[in-house]
Amino acid sequence: MAFFKKPDAGSWTEHWPELGTAPVDYTDSVDPEHWLLEQQAIFKRTWLQMGRVELIPKKGNYVTRELPSAGAGVSIIIVNDGEQIRSFYNFCRHRGNKLVWTDFPGEEVSGTCRQFTCKYHAWRYSLKGDLTFIQQEGEFFDVDKADYGLVSVRCEVWEGFIFVNLDDDAAPLREYLGEFAEGLEGYPYHEMTEHYSYRSEINANWKLFIDAFTEFYHAPILHMKQAEKEEAEKLAKFGFEALAYDIKGDHSMVSSWGGMSPPKDINMVKPIEQILHSGLFGPWDRPDIDGIQVDELPPAINPGRHKSWGTDSFEFFPNFTLLFWAPGWYLTYNYWPTAVNKHIFEADLYFVPPKNLRERLSQELAAVTFKEYAFQDANTLEATQTQIGTRIVKDFPLCDQEILLRHLHMTAHQYVDRYKAELANGSQNGKHAATTDVKDAARV
Template sequence: MAHFPKPAAGSWTQAYPDLGTDPVDYKSSTDPEHYALEQKAIFKRTWLNVGRIERLPKTGSYFTRELPSVCQGTSLIIVKGKDGVVRAFHNICRHRGNKLVWNDFPNEETEGTCRQFTCKYHAWRYSLDGDLTFIQQEGEFFDVDKSQYGLVSVRCEVWEGFIFVNFDDNAEPLNEYLGPLGKGIEGYPFHEMTEVYSYKAEIGSNWKLFMDAFTEFYHAPILHQGQYTKEEAAKIQQHGFEALHYELSGPHSVISTWGGQSPPADLNMVKPMDRTLRSGLFGPWDKPDIEGLDSLPPGVNPARAPKWGIDSFVFFPNFMVLLWEPGWYLTYQYWPTAVDKHIFEASLYFVPPRNARERLAQELAAVTFKEYALQDANTLEATQTMIGTGVVDKFLLCDQEILLRHLHKTASDYVAEYLKTESDKMTNKEHANGATC
């Protein structure tokens, strides 16, 4: 993995010359036709994280995932079989197409444990492996072969406890797709951090715009100044913010920065509540005593900075993992539902608390994070409204916004490659038809 120092202004972006330094075109965030192409070119062809392995603690454990980003109405069942293998299936009965697994409201996700899946409509049954095992009044059908009517499977692989699916049968294996950045953090003790706080909201902006907000810290001294004491906010605003390290690897990227030490070097920069509970936006200050935090994987803190605080990994298209120095992690996901809307999901993962004070410290971190996220979301809806006017469609990005530049180029490259592939298919088909004639 190549690491590029920053000897002069602009060198991060210039270390990747194919990115260029021109203003970036944001029309892809306002064009409905381009959004439809992103669904086909990106979300139907890349690995998508759908959850953690802890949600499937035993045989027959399952949960459903609604994925309109792939195609409107797409719903999956994720289940652990008797052999311990995690599988994914389209959530659709092979009889008349009813949604197979749901509770009171068909459009809401659900979870549970079962021995088999039974359709609510006509009681067709399917095993945990997806095989059709029972047809009500089977004799009424005509020469039916149950082995041909199992649930439709979706590629499913697990990496470091994260469950991924891919709708493209020809896509490369998950480990290869995640590449060096994924390899570099293997061994991090994700499995120890099972206390989870989650948020989910519909945001009125294109999915890439919210990712933009969380792949740079250029905005932090201005937008989030209310989260600091007055004196510290003035100091940070005056000097600005610069991260320690930026890196691009294929479609993925990482930004590494200071902050999050436990406790902060200057206790005057945080609020009295933070000092009382020894917690805040950077998470609980007291690092948990578990294996794997003293000797971190080589991809964590790639700059080897003594005051390192956070690594934010962006796994294209829509999955972000943030590793925090005090010993917890955070995930973001962005699921587009329209060109100007998406579902934002965030989860904070901690080692289970041992007492009430540790629990309150985790809850304070979760509440503080929510305040930051609301500030970002509110700003982005204003951004979407304005760029939607088309008055301006190309925007300047500074060197600290290299991950934004990379994200928009990567998304556009996927669409361009998809269009080329489809064009080649059409040309080959025309040639074949001509040859036949």
Template sequence: MARWPKPAEGSWTQHYPELGTAPMSYEDSISPEFFELERDAIFKRAWLNVGRIEQLPRTGSYFTKEIHAAHSSIILVRDRDGSVNAFHNICRHRGNKLVWNEFPREETSGTCRQFTCKYHGWRYGLDGSLTFVQQEGEFFDLDKDNLGLARVHCEVWSGFIFVNLAAQPRQTLREFLGPMVTGLEGYPFGELTERYSYRAEVGANWKLYLDAFQEFYHAPILHGKQTPDNFSVAAQQAGFEAPHYQLDGPHRLVSTSGVVTWELDAAMRKPMEDITRSGLFGPWDVPDLGPMPAGLNPAGCEPWGLDSFQLWPNFTILIWSGGWYLTYQYWPTSHNTHIFEGNLYFTPARTPRDRVAHEMAAVTFKEYGLQDSSTLEATQLMLESRAVTTFQLNDQEILLRHLHKVAADWVGDYQRERTEAKR
């Protein structure tokens, strides 16, 4: 699925007949049984982004990642040869969690020379090898060479660290990403290392929050109060539609045209935006990042605002024309809860004004993220009532149709394979 129609060719949905135009069911977002299938069909088989290479700056740097949907905890560590290793966070002796601090359910990070189990003191090298066993002579036929940490498939693309929990991934990471995403190669992700993070526990299915960022139909209404009244009213009357949508395999893209904040009439700006020279669209002072890759702004929007690359299953890279980017991740914890993580990346601040501008963009985006999440629990509650079971989607909500179809396809494939394996 890699057909990229131009807007002039008509509606978006008609170019993807496999998605249909009928009212859509959200049973996949309210069914505990469907979520249990997603655990194995999706989160134990897809490539999952767990962080960036800057989180492992030197030999022995590590961090852990809790992947609740797969009942997994992963250790990511920089080896002595500079490579990144990933292991299941479990000791080979009695199954204790290997790396944790005061609270075993919380993620942690740091630097070490080796990993030591808190329970009985077994030690493991940065390459996962078992290097020490307390009272080794008391064990029976102990083969330390075969008792290293359980390795997880790990690959790095453009500084993003991905893991795959399958015994044998069906595709390499690059094959999984496909041409639309790998078309971003050359974007200077590694130069944007000043990071601002936020995290929230959300009482809604993980796909519902993804849906919130897959269309801009809601923007003039839900975010209307973020702008002065005269601009908000005009926006609501005019509505909004992104000029470009694109599908490639399980991944999705939406591009929007741009607004240069400082060129807006002063009545449409907030005083704090003028003071900090920053806001929703990022800092006004745009860094020179050099030529951009061909995969950015594929529709040639002019002026261009942003591209939101939504990587299956739960990772979004949103690149702004103002020379910064952010990522979203949605980590399921049950059929109706998930953890949302947002990270904003800028070039390192050179002056106090730069730092203030970055922080202004970060807090502004946090406010917008809260607005987007504010409707989700209400949506989840009413979907679970099943008072209505199918819902109307418009043409610009094509990415929602695609997301839920891909989820159904992956679960369906898994069920068929499991049935065939039993024959």
């Protein structure tokens, strides 16, 4: 269950004693060897969110995704074959050329096709991944096309979100997402197809940005200039605290007040927000659809059913955030590490399509306001990375509100520790040693 507003005595952290209260070691955010272990132990074994089904709504629609987080050069194709969403590694079975790309092989692309054709020697593959054509097939030696289809990647869809997993032995997606997913089903995601997106390279470890978005301890200080003077002074004086926290296995959530849309006092917000009826919390005018009022929300959202509720943020390990706002829109974040001190941050905002110009401008203001807040966070993170990278100090104290930071770093460490234990037991690829023994015997 979620734990709600704490009494004067007690704390959030006491509900999860396994997390402890000691300072947290941040070596995991600066050690290059640890980062390489995270690639293998985490990003090659967990479910990774790729986007929504609206990206590829029709037969033949496809997108490619580059996944350096799972290893240098890893690239996949995600395609709608007319019956289901599939995913494949993005390389040709002939000589390993990248199969789908345009001018620059490192860039992600999208489009529509009837089949995939390699631009090197014109081998062709169906949307289901079957090899259908070999140029000058008669010159090959006993090649059976059935043996040379595209290498598939596990791909499943939950509530319109596309996930892939590079581990063929991983548990099914729905099982992995667990109780939080069950409690979020039924939200009108499919109604919110107006889409804004941001993508930026951040010079900081991927976990540091998740840290920033799972605590509100920083908000009254770092974002003070975004509020009107009187409101900013109140926040700085009294602080900001969440309504509820919850942890279920590898995943976590925080629920908070803050749905100031419209604000109680119009003078609390800036003139442009007054004119367009919008701001960080989203458009003030709720969309007229079912399933977004407080009493209609799925049970995991605003679990305490607080009247002052404003936003919930769900952290699906390792790198997918699903964030709901009271006015009736939602955000997703993804953090894709490319090095121990760099990652790609992706943010996607989803609204109900506007019916007029005012509604459109209202949504655009929300998107721009979000971007300003995100830049403030990102800039601070890069300063953090430069200093913890010196390793002058490695252990840092965390306050009671920073409980989800403890959980994130502990969870990531557990994945790495399990992987290291498997390697120590003689499994070269992180699977079972018996499998490796069989392969070695076959080579002999």
